[in-house]
Amino acid sequence: MEEALVQESPAVALELEQRFHLFVASHRERARRLAWRLVGGDDAAAEDVIQEAFIKAYRALGQFREEASLATWFYRIVVRQAHNYCRWRTVRETWSALWHGELPHAAAQESGDPLLRRRIAKALEQLSRGQKEAFVLVHMEGFSVREASALMGKPEGTVKSHLHRALQALRSELADLAEDTGGNAP
Amino acid sequence: MTQPRDGWPQLDHVEEQFVRRLAAHYAPKPLTPARRVALDDALWARLQRQPRQTRLTPALATVAVAMLITCLTWSSLFMPPLHDLGSGVSTPAMSSTEPWEYELLYSRELTGTAERDDGAILPDDYLVIARVFLDK
Numbered sequence: 084m085e086e087a088l089v090q091e092s093p094a095v096a097l098e099l100e101q102r103f104h105l106f107v108a109s110h111r112e113r114a115r116r117l118a119w120r121l122v123g124g125d126d127a128a129a130e131d132v133i134q135e136a137f138i139k140a141y142r143a144l145g146q147f148r149e150e151a152s153l154a155t156w157f158y159r160i161v162v163r164q165a166h167n168y169c170r171w172r173t174v175r176e177t178w179s180a181l182w183h184g185e186l187p188h189a190a191a192q193e194s195g196d197p198l199l200r201r202r203i204a205k206a207l208e209q210l211s212r213g214q215k216e217a218f219v220l221v222h223m224e225g226f227s228v229r230e231a232s233a234l235m236g237k238p239e240g241t242v243k244s245h246l247h248r249a250l251q252a253l254r255s256e257l258a259d260l261a262e263d264t265g266g267n268a269p
Numbered sequence: 270m271t272q273p274r275d276g277w278p279q280l281d282h283v284e285e286q287f288v289r290r291l292a293a294h295y296a297p298k299p300l301t302p303a304r305r306v307a308l309d310d311a312l313w314a315r316l317q318r319q320p321r322q323t324r325l326t327p328a329l330a331t332v333a334v335a336m337l338i339t340c341l342t343w344s345s346l347f348m349p350p351l352h353d354l355g356s357g358v359s360t361p362a363m364s365s366t367e368p369w370e371y372e373l374l375y376s377r378e379l380t381g382t383a384e385r386d387d388g389a390i391l392p393d394d395y396l397v398i399a400r401v402f403l404d405k
Contacts, residue, residue, distance in 0.1 A: 196294060
């Protein structure tokens with residue numbers, strides 16, 4: 084793939100670069116927001132995750148003629164990269180707690196209601212991986228169940244089940260937020 | 270009930286409010302133009318660096334593994350075979366054992382003879398001791 088990109092004629096390479104620029108411009112914000120939500124509200128981690136995913140997308144650009152299929156593939160990479168990041172963060176935190184007796188905190192930018200944000204992040208972290216991914220993809224990012232199923236690599240029925248359980252768990256964990264339907268979101 | 274959308278789970282009014290609330294509160298700050306430029310620059314810098322490394326890395330890793338396997342294979346060819354430790358039969362090392370000792374110890378096992386005169390194969394000083402203590 085990479086070889087193909089390098090050995091393409093200058094005109095084709097330029098076209099691919101332009102395609103990639105457009106792709107980055109149209110998916111940067113959504114990918115960053117998705118990664119941010121999946122890694123627990125860490126700006127730096129979210130940016131690392133999407134950079135890795137964009138690099139992989141750049142290499143695979145020639146393989147995908149349709150932007151939609153590339154986008155599906157790209158968001159799948161984002162979800163996987165975010166999961167890998169969380170797994171390594173758990174290892175690092177466990178190691179740090181064992182050796183230094185402290186837990187490093189994510190350098191999240193504090194804006195809006197930081198306390199509420201941390202509560203939501205914590206509640207999401209308590210869900211299983213599938214529940215968290217399904218909830219973030221469908222309810223927060225607006226992907227359909229079918230799209231989420233493709234991104235997660237799981238059957239639609241499983242995604243629906245994850246969504247139902249995630250919603251139940253979050254409503255129980257954030258009961259005060261669930262009851263107050265005033266809708267004073269920022 | 271809110272109007273169901275095709276492909277999305279149906280939520281009641283309270284659930285929908287709750288989900289909207291979570292999504293609104295749990296979102297990153299939008300990128301500033303300066304930050305966006307910095308991100309793009311970092312991405313392009315990584316893309317410029319990355320190809321050479323990634324092209325060489327699999328090849329180098331394959332060569333390293335192949336060399337390791339070759340070294341292990343060749344070194345095992347020239348090493349003496351290991352003794353079978355699990356069989357329970359110990360084999361004397363011939364280099365550290367005198368021939369007469371070996372014959373004395375193992376000839377009975379090999380031939381199956383119960384009685385044999387060892388006088389012919391024992392050294393003289395052993396024979397002297399044998400005469401005194403064994404009354405030979």
